[in-house]
Amino acid sequence: MRILSSYLSGSWQRGQGHSNTLFNAATGAPIAETSTAGLDLDAALQYGRDVGGPALRSLTFTERGALLTAMSVALRDHREALIDLAAENMGATRGDAKFDIDGASGTLAFYGQLASRLGDTAWLLDGDQIRLSRSKRFVGQHILTPRRGVAIHINAFNFPAWNMAEKAACALLAGVPVLAKPGTATALTAWRIAQLWVEEAGLPAGAFQLLCGAVGSLLDHVQPQDCIVFTGSGDTAVKIKTHPQVLARNVPVNVEADSLNAAVLGPDVEVGSDTFHMFLTEVIRELTQKAGQKCTAIRRILIPAALLDDAVAGLCERLDQHVIGDPTDRLTTIGALSTPSQKRDVDAGVAALEASGAERIWGDPTSAPAAGYYVAPQLFLSKDGVNAAFVHDHEVFGPVATVLPYDGSVTEAAAIVARGGGCLVTSVFADDRDWVGPLLLEMAPSHGRLMWGSARIADQGTGHGAVMPGLMHGGPGRAGGGAELGGERGLTFYLQRTAIQGDSALLKRLFGAAD
Numbered sequence: 001m002r003i004l005s006s007y008l009s010g011s012w013q014r015g016q017g018h019s020n021t022l023f024n025a026a027t028g029a030p031i032a033e034t035s036t037a038g039l040d041l042d043a044a045l046q047y048g049r050d051v052g053g054p055a056l057r058s059l060t061f062t063e064r065g066a067l068l069t070a071m072s073v074a075l076r077d078h079r080e081a082l083i084d085l086a087a088e089n090m091g092a093t094r095g096d097a098k099f100d101i102d103g104a105s106g107t108l109a110f111y112g113q114l115a116s117r118l119g120d121t122a123w124l125l126d127g128d129q130i131r132l133s134r135s136k137r138f139v140g141q142h143i144l145t146p147r148r149g150v151a152i153h154i155n156a157f158n159f160p161a162w163n164m165a166e167k168a169a170c171a172l173l174a175g176v177p178v179l180a181k182p183g184t185a186t187a188l189t190a191w192r193i194a195q196l197w198v199e200e201a202g203l204p205a206g207a208f209q210l211l212c213g214a215v216g217s218l219l220d221h222v223q224p225q226d227c228i229v230f231t232g233s234g235d236t237a238v239k240i241k242t243h244p245q246v247l248a249r250n251v252p253v254n255v256e257a258d259s260l261n262a263a264v265l266g267p268d269v270e271v272g273s274d275t276f277h278m279f280l281t282e283v284i285r286e287l288t289q290k291a292g293q294k295c296t297a298i299r300r301i302l303i304p305a306a307l308l309d310d311a312v313a314g315l316c317e318r319l320d321q322h323v324i325g326d327p328t329d330r331l332t333t334i335g336a337l338s339t340p341s342q343k344r345d346v347d348a349g350v351a352a353l354e355a356s357g358a359e360r361i362w363g364d365p366t367s368a369p370a371a372g373y374y375v376a377p378q379l380f381l382s383k384d385g386v387n388a389a390f391v392h393d394h395e396v397f398g399p400v401a402t403v404l405p406y407d408g409s410v411t412e413a414a415a416i417v418a419r420g421g422g423c424l425v426t427s428v429f430a431d432d433r434d435w436v437g438p439l440l441l442e443m444a445p446s447h448g449r450l451m452w453g454s455a456r457i458a459d460q461g462t463g464h465g466a467v468m469p470g471l472m473h474g475g476p477g478r479a480g481g482g483a484e485l486g487g488e489r490g491l492t493f494y495l496q497r498t499a500i501q502g503d504s505a506l507l508k509r510l511f512g513a514a515d
Helices: 041-057 061-077 079-090 094-118 162-174 184-200 234-241 244-248 274-292 305-319 340-355 389-393 410-418 433-446 487-494 504-511
Strands: 002-004 006-008 011-013 020-023 030-034 138-146 151-154 178-181 208-210 227-231 253-256 261-265 298-304 359-362 378-381 400-406 423-429 447-453 472-475 482-485 495-503
Touching: 002 184, 006 041, 006 184, 020 184, 030 079, 030 184, 041 138, 041 178, 041 208, 061 079, 061 094, 061 162, 061 184, 079 094, 079 184, 094 162, 094 184, 094 274, 094 487, 138 487, 138 504, 151 162, 162 178, 162 184, 162 227, 162 482, 162 487, 184 208, 227 234, 227 487, 234 244, 234 253, 253 472, 253 482, 261 274, 261 410, 274 298, 274 305, 274 400, 274 423, 274 447, 298 305, 298 389, 298 410, 305 359, 305 378, 305 400, 340 378, 340 389, 340 400, 400 410, 410 433, 423 433, 433 447, 482 487, 487 495, 495 504
Parallel strands: 002 030, 151 178, 151 227, 178 208, 227 253, 261 298, 261 423, 298 400, 378 400, 423 447
Antiparallel strands: 006 011, 006 208, 020 030, 138 495, 359 378, 423 472, 447 472, 472 482
């Protein structure tokens, strides 16, 4: 039995007393324990502020970028061992584990390269000088400087590598130390990654810390210069944002929460066309990859009534080709859910979906292996459109999606998608730009990202569910209202924007000029 420790205040520390148990998702056997009881979390945060912060702020963007590159290299060098850990703890197939680990190393590498463009300074200019009076000499200049606190990252269970890396990349490049708390049930991979970073990436003391287990009293000790970034359920997000110390100290909180993402097939698409096949590919990938445990997974599938039979037949045909089972078997395409609680939640969600009137059109729940935390992929149909309340209000976080026929109009498609209350991403598959254009503009206010799949990019796109570091990741409403990544934009949450007034020439001499 492994004992997972936390890396706090410059050393690996074990908690006391009650432990959280981690399980092998494929068999249900216990594999590790971790506890945070008795750990001095106040001291850990102060250590980050006093030691890690000054060390990072003394480095230029170029030097911080070199650290991110080293972190990326550490993941690549140990990729195979990390893939094996993901299969053991999370029930991830090799392809699903690679998606998580390669996403982590790729994002770190991207921000390492971005650093070279930001250059040998430790702050950023925000726009040009602004003339404030008749005199050309008296101006204002906005600058961005690192916050003097700790970036507390409370990460999701489903991407222990990528979620931790993408948050850390932005914070460390901005010059703010990190205290990461991975999802406890799948912390084995994150724990090993943290060991690699500590041992091989050359991070300054206090720049990165790991809390492995329950969050405990951590938020009781936050201060005004700290910030919190959370990925998880909307209910937990509310608890974090309304924590008394967070409110009293006005600590910034960035949230990525639940999302009922959609795919919309346009009425102009011909059966058998490149665009039609792209639609089938993306929907099935999002239904099956990581057993549907993705914040970007497609939960609602909008199909014009005239194309319903052909599209559903195509989806079912592709689902027939998938194999659920042992994630270490190379023939397996769908692994287990990550935790016993996830399986319980998905089973309950499927039962509620059926009770709401949705019809199962593909999938046998009894076909999943009995041992471990498996749930068979299932496809449902609801003809209630915008009135399918359960479909639009509840996310079944597994290999489950619902087909929603619509009349082919922009108006109805937009209304059905908007009923989800805010999404991370929706994809539209169509070639008629006169139809797609109004739909994208209508849906944009309720989304963080939209993808337009067409014949022009059918063999070139990165996919609906791939979170690209150069684009913003987040969404309004139930999706959390936050935003991460977006290249240089991802740094701004960790930076304080300040307006400085003074002589134009002196300000240029001190801070330089905006590009």
